[in-house]
């Protein structure tokens with residue numbers, strides 16, 4: 001693939017304290033960029049990460065016609081670079097594009113862009129276990145027009161940056177509260193697309209939760225306020241009577257790549273997997289009667305995030321004595337083991353750029 005490349009004069013990588021990374025604050029030297037106009041994507045280019053010029057009339061700022069992805073590259077044990085399931089992320093990005101009326105980018109261009117960018121900025125991939133290079137592809141409408149209609153022009157930007165754990169708790173139990181009167185998504189809406197609007201909907205309830213000492217909210221369905229959907233930054237899994245239970249993909253939740261990896265691993269290990277609706281009442285009663293032994297979130301940024309406490313309608317429920325459960329631990333070890341090239345990549349998840 002032909003990518004015009006303009007490199008930085010001086011890398012900023014030496015300014016980075018790789019031992020004290022957070023999530024989403026630091027960006028690598030370069031970004032990949034491609035524009036869409038007159039019915040076609042332009043020749044891709046890699047340029048120094050930096051400002052883009054926009055007008056206040058940019059349609060995306062008003063109506064949110066944008067989609068994004070989040071995937072990770074790891075410094076493997078053998079010194080190589082492992083990108084985790086990029087094909088699956090590209091596939092999801094294409095679905096998101098479809099829902100938001102954004103012209104698709106072909107898989108080869110996407111993969112070629114990610115590979116070239118990660119290789120060029122490979123010094124930015126942390127060597128610390130638990131840290132990685134987060135890759136954030138973004139497509140947004142670029143027309144200067146404030147009538148409501150589908151844009152005719154777009155920009156695709158892929159940026160990367162070194163990250164540590166998403167939650168300040170790291171791989172330790174987090175506290176979650178249910179979403180109360182707030183709603184994230186309904187069937188037929190945008191819930192299964194990775195688009196800005198879903199995250200906009202989550203901000204206020206997320207802030208309320210944080211003020212009360214909770215990391216995030218558990219979204220209940222938008223119709224009955226009864227069924228568990230997801231956590232917004234991650235999907236959610238329950239261990240009940242030894243089976244792994246997780247809400248089905250019915251249009252309101254994001255089809256998580258880590259969710260898919262967890263289900264494949266659990267099935268491979270002979271664990272019963274139930275993709276079914278699970279109500280908050282069932283969660284409450286089975287935590288109380290002891291049949292629900294673990295709850296954990298799954299996500300690219302969050303990896304596996306044990307849930308130690310859930311607050312729902314005035315009641316605080318503690319799970320597994322606020323300790324990481326054995327399945328969450330096993331999944332975390334296996335997935336990160338594969339990502340860092342320490343464990344056998346049984347399912348061909350790792351891509352080498």
Ligand code: COI
Nearest residue numbers: 070071233299300301302
């Ligand atoms: C991810 O897990 O990659 C996400 O996109 C979640 C959040 C950081 C938006």
